[in-house]
Amino acid sequence: MDQDDIEEATAALKGQRLGWWGLLQITGCTGLAVYAVWAGLLMPGFRRVPLKLQVPYIPASPKQVENVMSLLKGRSGKMVDMGSGDGRIVLEASRRGFCPAVGYELNPWLIWLSNFYAWRAGHYGKVSYQRQDLWKVSLADCSNVTVFLAPSVVSLPIKPEVLNIQV
Structure with a gap:
C-alpha cells in the first residue's frame, strides 16, 4: 500500500x-x-479454587500495607503472606528486614507481577513468591503470617493441619 x-x-x-x-x-x-x-x-x-472460595484480586492500599507493618513492628524472622496478590506486603516486609519474606498465591499472572515489582525495587533475590494453595502450606517454621481474605474465606474454620499444630 x-x-x-x-x-x-x-x-x-x-x-x-x-x-x-x-x-x-x-x-x-x-x-x-x-x-x-x-x-x-x-x-x-x-x-483451582472451589466456587465458594473464589475471590477477586483486590490490591492492598498503602494505608493497609502500613497497618500490617505497624502490627509487625518489633518482630523479626520469617514472614509469610497468604494470598499475596501482587506482593506489596511481602515486598514491604523485605524492605523492613524480614528474612525470608514469602508470598503464596494461586494466580500465576499475579506471581509474575509480584516478581516484576520485586525486581524493579531491587529485592528480586530477597523475596520469594510461590504458586501454592494457602490451605496446603505448612506454617510450622513461620514467625509472622499475614492473611487478607474475603469474608467467604475467613468464615471457614482453619484446621490445625494448616497451622501444623498438635492438638
Whole structure:
C-alpha cells in the first residue's frame, strides 16, 4: 500500500460520522479487551479454587500495607503472606528486614507481577513468591503470617493441619 493511498483513505474517513455500526465495533472491541484482561489476570486463580472460595484480586492500599507493618513492628524472622496478590506486603516486609519474606498465591499472572515489582525495587533475590494453595502450606517454621481474605474465606474454620499444630 502506497503512502498516498493511506492519506487518501484517512482523508475520506475524517469526513464521515461514526454511526451505529462504528459504535458497535468500538463497544465490541472494548468488551473483548476487558474480557482478555479478566481472563489473563483474574481467572487463572479461580481454576483451582472451589466456587465458594473464589475471590477477586483486590490490591492492598498503602494505608493497609502500613497497618500490617505497624502490627509487625518489633518482630523479626520469617514472614509469610497468604494470598499475596501482587506482593506489596511481602515486598514491604523485605524492605523492613524480614528474612525470608514469602508470598503464596494461586494466580500465576499475579506471581509474575509480584516478581516484576520485586525486581524493579531491587529485592528480586530477597523475596520469594510461590504458586501454592494457602490451605496446603505448612506454617510450622513461620514467625509472622499475614492473611487478607474475603469474608467467604475467613468464615471457614482453619484446621490445625494448616497451622501444623498438635492438638
